Amino acid sequence: MATLAALSSLIFLCLSQLPYYSSAVNRTLGSSLSSATDNNSSWLSPSGEFAFGFRQLNNSDLFLLAIWFNKIPERTIVWFANGDSPAPRGSTLELTTKGLVLNNPGGQMLWNASASPASATVTEAAMLDTGNFVLTGSGSDFVWESFRNPTDTILPTQTLDLGSMLFSKLTATNFSKGRFELHFDNGNVQLNPVAWPSRSIYNSYYSSGTSSIISSESGNKLVFNATGNIYIVKTNGEIAQLSPWVTITPRVDRYYRATLDSDGVFTQYAYQNNSPTNQSWWALRILPENMCTAIFNEIGSGACGFNSYCSIQNGRPSCNCPPGYVFVDPSNRLMGCRPNFRQGCGGDDGSRDPRELYEIREFNNVNWPLGDYERLEPYSQKDCEQSCIYDCSCAVAIYDGSTRCWKKKLPLSNGRYGETEGYSRVLFKVRKGDSSSGFEDNSGSRRREPILLGALLLGGSVFFNAILLVAISLVVFMWHKREAGNNAQDSSVSDTNMPCFTYKELEEATDGFKEELGRGSFGIVYKGDLRSGSRNAIAVKKLDKLVQEREREFKTELSAIGRTHHKNLVQLLGFCDEGVHRLLVYEFMSNGTLANFLFAIPKPDWYLRVRIALEIAKGLVYLHEECNIPIIHCDIKPQNILLDQHFIAKISDFGLSKLLISNQSRTFTMARGTRGYVAPEWFKNVPVTAKVDVYSFGVLLLEIICCRRSVEMECEEENRAILTDWACECYVERRLDVLVDGDETSMADKARLHKWLMIAIWCIQEDPSKRPTMKMVMQMLEGLLEVPQPPSFPSSSFSVSVEY
Known part of the structure; x- marks a missing residue:
């Protein structure tokens, strides 16, 4: 019976296209659309249910070639052509014998839809009432159709063959390819996270389980039938539901669509098409049921970006940052979080006790199940906290409430809320004085009472403090005036708070400046070995130009990089300012320039x-x-x-x-x-x-x-x-x-x-x-901003033949 039902369904899908096409408003060769005006920007289906044409993006001068529901206020887009490179105002779409061609105002092709096979000749085009835009050949066969080239959405009467794919948008309003894909391969429907911005995919977080070593029992087509049901038809004709979905009751008064949303959830939506009141699409059913726990890969960030955690709200994943962290991009929470403070050892060079700079904030009911690099036991919670504070790599420690302490370093992945089994306390290391908005310390002990008491005491002795401050300032000023001539080290050097090496130490570390790594315009860089501390290999830059140039280079480099701390800047570890010797010590970069x-x-x-x-x-x-x-x-x-x-x-x-x-x-x-x-x-x-x-x-x-x-x-x-x-x-x-x-x-x-x-x-x-x-x-x-057409091409600026 299942086989007969599947056969009947497929026959219905094929025949159902005929009345839609027979009543279509056919567009002849040479027909065109333009994004320059609103009067010639779309072609409608016979009933006006769907439109094909240009949609303006965010009141900008950029346009998306798209198909949308045309009779509802939201005008929801269900297909689009040029999401990664939207068309500028004045672009045109033309129907030719080879297919559709989208050109920018300068006549350069941005996108095209070619007839298949390549030898076919296009005779006309039509927007059908199914939401399918088609190109027909001389034999009235479809030689190209949007249903065979889906983006993030499928519609009733649409089928996906083996090898088909859907991709999510980057965000709800950014139509670039996003972080998730749906693949129908080897008989299975699978949802995969993507190693964005590449298109490399990680292991699936949902699988229909319809693949079989017996080819006749393997999935062959994904069907979205006219009554709103979505299922897989096997090669032998049997029907398999997308677990855990079941058959829904047909309703003729609803629009349906199924979309791979930007958060990675494959959602079937419904919309009451004859309701006089304002309404929106509502989620009829979703895959997977819990996005936060569905993704669990050794590599990749998980449902949300790195250093964030995922919770389920109204069936959808919601991404949030832990204490001391902020969103990398507040407009796209899927991109993860970053620390809102500098990280490192103590004062970033080991000269200060880390307890002066860092504190632990307890933040419970959240877990990052992967990424432990050390397990300590038997440990108390205090031992666990101290170990993390003194460890340069530690960003968070998990204490089980008994004897075990797990330490994790950045980036944190697969974060999820509400997973407390085996973990009772989550201990985040943050910078003291960090004001991470939106988070409260779970312990409730933020030392507000001492602060209030101090403020009252200070306010009660304002006059005395003001006199004292003036007196101290005069003493400091006189001392600085007397010592200015004796100050042998430039302030730009001393303010960096970095280790100062002796020339002998660096000479020994480089074995007499033996191994040369490279030469620059101001000096030579040598490889060295400190033979102490957590770092071993170093790169020592020895300045060797004229005195004035060397001094300027030395002070500039110290002043600039000594104030910075970023993972994409080479870290300056120290310097030597001894007599005529000026040297800079960097972390060693093993893969060169x-x-x-x-x-x-x-x-x-x-x-x-x-x-x-x-x-x-x-x-x-x-x-x-x-x-x-x-x-x-x-x-x-x-x-x-x-x-x-x-x-x-x-x-x-x-x-x-x-x-x-x-x-x-x-x-x-x-x-x-x-x-x-x-x-x-x-x-x-x-x-x-x-x-x-x-x-x-x-x-x-x-x-x-x-x-x-x-x-x-x-x-x-x-x-x-x-x-x-x-x-x-x-x-x-x-x-x-x-x-x-x-x-x-x-x-x-x-x-x-x-x-x-x-x-x-x-x-x-x-x-x-x-x-x-x-x-x-x-x-x-990163695809967060559209890239408009450059206004003009620059003239060559390389007539100067000297190097500065």
Whole structure:
């Protein structure tokens, strides 16, 4: 009986398309749509239930080619074509004999739908009342249809064949590909998290279990029938439900859709189509039933982003941050959390007792079940807390209330709320004085009473304290005046609070400066070994230029990097300021420079290059916007990007950096930087801003995309000598394959490749005001901001042949 029911259902699905198409409003060859005006922006189905055309995004000048429910106020989108690269205003869609072609206002193709087979000729197109947009060939067969090319949604009468896929949006309003995918492969419907921003998938968090070694008993089609039921039809015709779903009662007065939402939940929605009152879609049923616990992978962040935890609210996953942490992107909570304080050992160099800087906050009923790196027993809770505070790597400790203490380090993954079995107390290490909004200390002992008492005492002796403060200030002023001439160490050096090594110590650590790692414009870098402490291998930069240049380089580097702490900046461990010797001690980066990595043969992996570009951008955002005193690096290039043992990118060489004082956004300074990466304003005697780093990053991004140097004067083809000029030519002529020299992996990620090339062109605009900030660049790279068409292509700025 199940076989007959399945056969009847499939026959019904095939025949049900006929009346919809026979009454369709057919569009003939040459028909077009434009995003320039509202009058010619959509084609309707015969009943007006669905529309196909352009939808404006967030009142911007960007448009999405889409299909939507047209008779409900929400006009819910069920299919879209160009989510990663929305079309600018004035773009046009044209119906040709080969299919649909979407061009921007300059005539460059943004997207196309080609007839299949390739030999087929398109005769007309139609928007059907099922929500399916179709192209028909000369034999009235469908040669392309949106139902066969789904995005995040399927509709009644739609089927998915083996090999089909749905992908979630990044957010509810961002149509870029998101963090989850639905795959129908090997007879199974599976939901998988994605290693965003790549498309690599992790293990599934839901499976229909309909795969079988006996091919006739394996799943063959996923059917969404006209009455609203969704099920799998096996090869032998049997019907299998998507567990734990059961058959629903048919209702003709409802719209249905099933969507893989941005939070990873596959949801079947319903909408009362004849209700006179205002309403919204409601969730009829969901997969999985508990998203928070469904995902459990050794790698990846889990249902929410790293360092966050997941709870279920009204059946949906809700992501939150633990104490002392804030959202990486408040507009997209799935992107995880970050500490709202600097981490490290004590005063970040071991000179202060960690108890002066850190405290433990208890935060219970939450667990991160993976990532333990140490288990201690028998331990009391106090022992557990102290162990975490004194451990540089420890971010949180879990105490079982009896004798065991588990320690975890960042990033935390698979966080979920309400899992307390075996865990009674969650102990977070946070910076003292940290004001993490939205969280209260579970212990209830925040020492408010001593603070209140202190405030009352202070208020009662204001007059006495004011006189005392004046007296102390006079004494300090006179002492400083007397000692100023004797102060042998510059304040910019002493304020860094870093270890000061003797020259002999560093000479011994480097075995007499024996192993050279590299040479820069201000000195030579040697490999060394401290032979003590938690760090062993180090890199020692020995400055060897003229005295004035050496002093300026030395003080600038100490002043700049000594105030910073970020995972994408090379960490400065200490210095030597002894007589004529000026040396800087850094963490050792075992994989060398980005230049050596990027320009090697064979080319490094595309997705690893993508990650490295994002990490460099994050480091620059930190320097420009998140430091207490913003820093312009002034010399961003592959030689100044180093890679650690895990190929994590870190920005180095701050010798040319420029610090901006409070409320300052630009500064005058002499020309500096390296040929091929220097922004044009360096040579115009005008104030420079952080946009000079944006320019250099744009050039660097092109190098990462192409795996070639910015200037190759010995290039056989003259027009390829300057990378920025050649990249712009390739962009205009849409020759991305030539730009990446046929790199198959990057061409498979063509949408990102095209978008990142546009971002690079924005960064290298000659006019600094037209360049985005690094924060905007970061958001565009991550798909959080749309990337508009660059206004113009920059002229070459490499006529200067000297290196500064």
